[in-house]
Amino acid sequence: MSPSPEKRAVVRLPRAERMHQIESAARKLFHKHGYTAARISEIAADAGISEAAIYKFYSNKRDLLHTLLKDWYMGMLDDFYEKLEGVEGARNRIKVIIWQHLKSIRECPDLCRLFYSEVRSMPDYYDTELYELNRRYTLVLVDVVKTGIASGELRPDTSSALVRDVIFGGIEHRVTPFLMGRSDIDIDEMSSQLCDLVCQGICTPDAGQDMDRLMARLERVADRLDGKAKGG
């Protein structure tokens, strides 16, 4: 005689609260297994509901992912504006942006990695809200560079878009081992190094030619002085 099938009591929660549980579970399991390998069934179980219930809140698995990432991006955007307030000078502002971006990555490497690997490279990325958010985010740096050019602090032939790509692309490559869990990062050091590289470049300054002329001239002057002193 088999026991009557015990159905566990169905617990109902208000929409916002349940969504929060689902998103926590999703974040945890996306982190643990990666987006593709994370199972909707496992997310549902972790959130205390059935698989089908997920689709009451999100149109599909990818929509759930985007919801997580939109929240993250909006927070980062707020941080940018807040931290830049009162900072003067293109170079200082660039450094703050780099530092702040690194800090956001350090705080949420799981979300950052999902963004890099699952969102940005999808065929329809340019139609998503995340693309729009990312554009606004990187625009902050572009504007700083343009202002710096206008003020004369930055070279007039600087391409602001190239600076944006070099900084955000450079950071992405630089933090990849950290995102893969293979190393840690030192935000202060990394932001200093990157800011210096972008601002000064890597070549030893070739004031060379001016310097040669200056030196030659100085030698001649010195010789004459020596000659006079001896002769006098």
Added chain:
Amino acid sequence: MSPSPEKRAVVRLPRAERMHQIESAARKLFHKHGYTAARISEIAADAGISEAAIYKFYSNKRDLLHTLLKDWYMGMLDDFYEKLEGVEGARNRIKVIIWQHLKSIRECPDLCRLFYSEVRSMPDYYDTELYELNRRYTLVLVDVVKTGIASGELRPDTSSALVRDVIFGGIEHRVTPFLMGRSDIDIDEMSSQLCDLVCQGICTPDAGQDMDRLMARLERVADRLDGKAKGG
């Protein structure tokens, strides 16, 4: 009366030839639909065989992808060594590397995009042959930078790894719209701009002021000496 089921004649090809057909089909369809959306069934049909036959040559769909990309990478690596031959000076060599990398991307944007989106961000990337190939590829630049530091052409405090990440990461971001089919790229202009940025930085050189003052002062001193010499 239904006609007897006509089975099309099975065409057999030597292993290498069939693999070539499969890889052509795979490349075409990965490009057309993206890796995930490309169907093994469609690849098989395009290559003129059944689905199951694919698995005689590749252990799975991902293995097929990696085979395509390994070939591409090996070709790029050869190009690097060839084109660098006879080029002197860190800055010139860096520029050649940037130019050559852009050219490889321009020639095979489909493969490049697959590499960025489907390979590099996978959890097991570090265990793949492609990781090893990529390491060898980027090492060429790292060695050039190190040599440039040793020769005094590059600043002694330059981080070669940072330069590598800024260049390859910057390029990746810079070419993304092109890879998505939304723009074209000008290899010559892009390589010049990027090389200049990395080598000189974006700040207006401010050794300028000191140097100008120094030079002016020396000129005045020299003039006075000249004047005295003439007058005496």
Added chain:
DNA sequence: TGCCCTTAGTGAGTATGATTTACTTAATCC
């Protein structure tokens, strides 16, 4: 010439996991 053996190739599955459908029932509002 005819047999053997290697291997290209196949048809018919299996397994897995996202999404849909049709339904149930708790909470809330008048």
Added chain:
DNA sequence: GGATTAAGTAAATCATACTCACTAAGGGCA
């Protein structure tokens, strides 16, 4: 306290990578 809304479910459906057990082409060799 009945109607309405919305949270939730069980059980299908569907798509697709991959496996299994098998067939047969064709080159080498007695």
